[in-house]
Amino acid sequence: MSVHPIVPIFQGAGKPKRKEDIESGLEFRILGPLEVQMNGQGLTVGGPRQRAVLSALLLSVNQVVSCDSLIEKVWNGRPPRTARTQVAICIATLRKVFRSAGWSEETITTATPGYMLNLAGHSLDSLRFEQMVARATEWTAEDRPAEAAAALREALALWRGPALGGVYAPFAETEAARLDEQRMLAVEQQMALRLQLGEHQALLGELQALVGACPLRERLRYYLMLAQYRSGRRAEALTTFRDGMRHSIEEIGLELGAELQSLHDSILRDEFPQPAVPGIAAPLRDRPQPVPCQLPENDAYFIGRSREQWLMDDALLSDCPQLPSSIAYITGSPGIGKTSLAVNWAHRSAHRFPDGQLFADLRQDRTLDVLHQFLRRLGAEGPLPMDVPEAAERYRAMLEGKRVLLVLDDASSYAGLRHLLPGRGECRVIITGQADLDELLQKYSALRLRIGPLSDEESLEVLTSVLRDSRAEESPQATRRLAALCGHTPPALRAAATKLLTKQHWRVSDLVRRLERSADRLAELSIGEDSLRARLNRRVRELDPLSAAAYRELSRLDGADFEAAEAAKVLGTDLLDAEDLIETLVDAQLLEVVGRGLSGEMRYRWQELVRLHAFHSLCAAPGLANCVG
Template sequence: MLAMLLLNADRVVSIDRISEAIWNGHPPATARTQVAICVAELRKTFRSFGFRDDVLLTSSPGYLLRRTEHEIDLLSFRSKVAEARALTDRREIVQATERYDEALALWRGRALCDISSAVVELEAERLEEQKLAVQEERTALHLQLGRHRELISELTALVEEKPLREQTRAQLMLAQYRAGRRAEAMRTFREGRQYFIDEIGLEPGPVLQELHEAILNDDPAIQEPAQPRQIAPPVTRPNTFPADVVPFRGRDAELTALDGLADAPGPSAALITGCTGIGKSALAVHWAHRKAEEFTGGVLYANLHACCRGPQESDARDAVHQFLRQLGVAAADLPADLDAATALYQDLMRDRKALVLLDNVATYQQISHVLPPGPRSAAIITSQNQISELVGNALWLRLRPVSEQEAVDLLVSLIGSRAEAEPRATAELAELCTRLPAALRIAATKLIAKPHWTIQRLVNRLAEPRTRLDHFEHGEQRLRSRLQASYQRLSPEVARMFRLLGRLNTTEFGLHDACTLLRLDPNEAERLIENLVDVHLLDGVPGPDTEDVRYRFQPLLRTFAAELDHNEVRAAETARAPRLVGRSAKAELRFAT
């Protein structure tokens, strides 16, 4: 059980997987109870060695072993290998071989050799394959550095242990040849060829065949190479973030809270969440402009919604590559491997005091590789989602609409004297915009573009709920499109709940109200509604009773939900119409005959 938890450190291992590993796919009826007993014993053992109680957590559908501050040799191995690959990509060969040596020094024979479990043995085979691949990568670098004589005894032992491993045999042949032992290199090939034929009935592959031919012909291509050129890492101070939002009004409390990031003693992060149009990106960018000079290592920026729309690993690699380019790494030098790219990024960031802006983040997996590692850097993450991995580990700012006065101040600063001439209409406009900064700016831009309109004229048009969103469009600014993008990221069942709630003739409701009016199962309704709260399409509001929770729509979001529901009903009626016509025609035909 401990082996499974260690192999999956920082990830939940289900009870079913643990049971399969312990009982080789045939768990007894009491498996869950026995696993729970084992967990209790493990926790007791951990405590006796000074580990904290939260090192082994219960997390549905199983258990999670946290790395905390303690090292796990497998993860240390992988980290050092990633660093070595990054150094190799930067052609820092000597440093790369040192890191490879450190990684392989962590091994003490075969992994998990004392555990009898089919599942664990399969993992052990995979780890052994990883180790052999790393040994070959390390050997290739040592050969580049001309260390062929020192390699011969080590490679001879490896070939005896793994005689069918062609790459290792080829490296031994090359080391022997470069050491002036050509006859031994030829014998190594002949012995390998005979072993291949005897054991698997095949000739060696092209790697060995071509090297054998090159040795026979003393091909210059396999002579000892010149010493590799060491490339210094790029040095640059990136400042690629967007222009400041002007004018910026309100958010004084949030700006003060963020100010602590610049002076924090260790790596620090802030998570800014809220609904579409609430001003998450504007707040992050505005604060970055205020504090940019204090981050002497620069400001890095990535819009994750724009650059990362593929599989999770592809998303993460794209983000790392984007930051490496901002740090001065040439496109041709970007490591293709995610771990290598991450190691290079962390190496370049380790001694900097930099600010990392991660905008429009959907999942933690997108950003886990680019959170700054250095003790003086900070990160600001904006997201519509509650990113659970950051909640509790970062400053969490949940944005609400700006105050009535701040909304009016923003309109006055944008529209000028026209707003001052129509104070009542300006206040009404602020409320019709739900005091959302994005809606306020679109409305103000529309009025600026139409100097012949009074503010009251726009207020009158916004007063009609069915067409309200039509008026929050100007040029490329479209509030409906932004809301639609948020809606499209919902699962089908959560999206359906959002539409159904648009039927409620109120912006605030209780769970009982929703279930009664919409004829929904309370447990299922609560699950789906809470999903909407998590992505800030609804707000949760404490009720008068400890068990009572109420939910609140931002008015523009309710308008959008009602519009979606109306369109869905119309689409269903349109699709049903041909069937009704067909049935009517058949009925008339039967009547006529």
Template sequence: MLVLAGGRVVSVDSLVDAVWGGRPPNTARTQVAICVGALRKAFRSALFDDPVIETTHPGYRILTSVCTFDARDFAAVCAEAAESIRLGRVDEGVGLYRKALDLWTGPALSGVAGQVVEDEATRLEAERLAAYEALFDAELALGRHQEVLPELSALADDQPLHEKLRHTLMLAQYRSGRRAEAAEGFRNWRRRFVEEIGIEPSASIHELHRAVLQDAPELSLRGDGEPRSGRRALPAELPAAVPEFLGREAELAVLDTLVADAGDGGPSSTSRPRAGVVAGAAGVGKTSLVAYWAHRVLRHFPDGQLYADLSQYEWTQPTATVHALLGRFLRVLGVAAELVPDRPDECVSLYRSLLADRRVLVVLDNACSLVHIQPFLPGCGPSRVVATTGGRQDPMAVGIGAVRVDLGPLPDAQAVELVARIIGERRVLEDTSAVYELGRLCGRLPLALRAAAGRLAVKPHWSVRHLVHRLAKGSRRLDELSAGGLEVRQGLERGYRRLPEEAARMCRMLGLLDAPDFTAHAGAVLLAVDHVAAEDAMEQLFDMHLLTVVGTDASGALRYAFHGLVRPFARERALAEESDQTRQAALNRLSGMHLTGLSISH
């Protein structure tokens, strides 16, 4: 439990709950203290001079400064590998992925029981498989189809319901001259998949199967990695559309105005907006909406689709970052690397010249400001840019004359329908009220709902009510909402790290409150700042979709509240980043405010 917390404080109550569940002995807290003492003795016997476990209210934590964690090292090396591949150093990325996977000597957390440990082992296994996916994609990009075939085949057989591995295996088999084996393997695999899951595999793997049967030329690579067909492949970088996408008709209609035209149905170069901006809270489904819409209107962009996740770039030097990303887009559009201009302004000019007579869709995910979008706008012509942002989009959208979409949580009925699509109608009908409660605990955010439903899908012995009970404890909610790579905490973390320091501190301290809503006065007391400074900080949280306005109090002061899953995240950050003394002093000031007859909502 201490190691899995990664340096965060684990309360004694959490330790008791993890070891004994709902039936601890009367001596549980004493036994925890005895166990911690034994661990400290073991570390001393292993010649650790510095303390490894620290006692800190309300429990203990591992001091990460004196420890190394193979799981943390694995994640760091995988991130380094992904960055190398993004920069075009594919061979280096392959070596780093191999280095990361060599850290695994067997199943994660083998031999340790307990629900928390088992859930973490499941998450780590998902990360291992994701690393293998990225590794094999890179190996195939380098033309090493035959070399990876034995390893890839063994892993795909070990994970018979893993579509991505099967897709990659089929491609490797085809490129190794084993066309019949690829086709027959798919048929056998599909039969087992349908029997065990009850649904058809994705459209993309069916399309690959058809391409294999037709001996489609675009499946094969020449020795230099270029497509076997005579022309350069068009860019098709869009993320996959979410299979359980539903609703959002009004928002899709707004985006459709980017391609509506009275003539041939394609984007108009003069009368239509050139860009769209989709804004909303982390996990609300911005990327899913744009991906779904983009795949729906592919016919309007026959010259390709470009995609970049701007959160993966370092923006301390915006000009250099824009230049690097424009350079990548230019190379993808067919410009030889040696012909990409060295000057950023010349890059922009060349990029706009290329788009002027092409129909290309550019998707920029997780933009923060206008500087992230402006250089990528086409100067004229039918190409379009769509951006997503976690901040309020009006200044950004108005600045570029974009169509605007503000995305909110799903309605209750659609939240239930989304869960039903993943776990099946039968389990929903068994306890509909629990599914509605599940939606509430997930803030009706599609990402959180998919994560929760994903957990239920792989644990058929769990009832929906059982998961609701697990999610009801706010301190564990974000840990619970992680399945299949759907990490709710990561999206919240991205928005939080973009906050100015005073706004981030306001977020942390408001997370200590149990009140459903609060005014700027409460924030001013918590931070010991004046009312205007507190209101400014809370408005910055509002701008990043971390707070919402729920009304006014009797005096007319605005009342703010956290969005669904932000409160437990804010409390996490407060426990991790604020000292016990700071937190207690803030709460004491708030208690003093109560004693004077004021309330949090004043």
């Protein structure tokens, strides 16, 4: 077997250096003038455009904001011709500011069709405010007014002035008004709690100032009248009512509402020495908890996998006392359909789990965040443990005696999911991932399913179901060739069918011919953020530098199959080191083991589109732009 020119990049290579730990991340502050701090030091964000772009990303944190949306927000519908370029410059400038401050991770990522600010490792005061207000609401419902009032005091202390100060754009003004309304609702809730705690005299000055600043907020006027009445200032309470009535009629032409008028009448007659405090949530204890159902939407074009589903039925649904397993682990290469299989089976079997179905994307969320999410879905009330083992203990206690199905998607390590596994009982777990979770298989009798490409018939069914016309049946030979060019992988098959769907005048053979001549077939078969190329890019980024380089270099080998000795020549290493690198790629589901050759050495195989991705990555590497396949 011939090979392409060898670049011995591994000779003398050492282990990759670890990144230095950073004391803390970036602190974004929008509850007042827009600020960014790092370890207590303020960063210079830049001019009006950079501040507007950063504000827009912070208001949609952890979500993709399209470039068109950023242009609309920054220029308010009147963008210059260079707007897209200017947005890109703003993003580059912000990234440079963050890097200069010592944060090496990419906080603002490029994500089709725009950009996303990833808050992982950082903090945002508006999110902290919302979390503390939510906690106060829970404590209020549990009749814990002191704790709730303290949480609201801490939340309101985050405010430093009008929100998004220094950001001059209509969208910022709208969002500032929304945030300020949230602040006022929190203020009103805090006043209600403090009245409930008997702090009426201490509140008089604060409430008078608040009513003076916001004379049309009837709830604040109610609380001031109540505080005055309870402090023995009955005449002042009645005056407060008359001032409010006059102001309301003059400003908006309406009398005060029924609650205030009822309070006025009660104070006038001195009938109720302790009128009730409105605005306090009813206790949650007696409310029935809904059964959690977190499963994502089923895949409309899910095809095949009947053998795998039968094995999962046998392992997870058997009524036999010697139950084979309570866990199914689905693994396979990126884009092969692991999540679709898990979610399809979960929907089909949901009726067997009457206590609910829980779902978590482990690539997106931290273990503690997932535990908190699950605990809330299971009905946990009050503050949640901030320690992972403690939260896991409470989580397992809540699952005790229940029959719940858990789908844990995209697991990368046993450490990342072990606290999410229930104890012994009737719960069942489906895990998907691309890593070999040796510890999971060692500690649990888990069913391990490695799924591969679809069969010819299943691939044809995917193409036909997406295409929804007769072109596939009219050209069976061309359709089979198209399925082969797609590597029989679901994302590529759907992308191909979608191209035909949008090109009604094309025959299947037209697309086949185009793919056969394409210099980058994977690009032709990639549509959207979750394309096969995007999934492979993510997987390779998770590899260590030596394994990622091996992934690229091995694509120089001719053909899909090869032995370790051939790989060692390409990699410029000895046989043992080459085998270690190859096994890392096997564990990452980027290569397959196909047995031993005539020489007795282990043989490995590329899936075709994975090899194309590796070779494209090789050609895109610096200094290799002219390599040829």
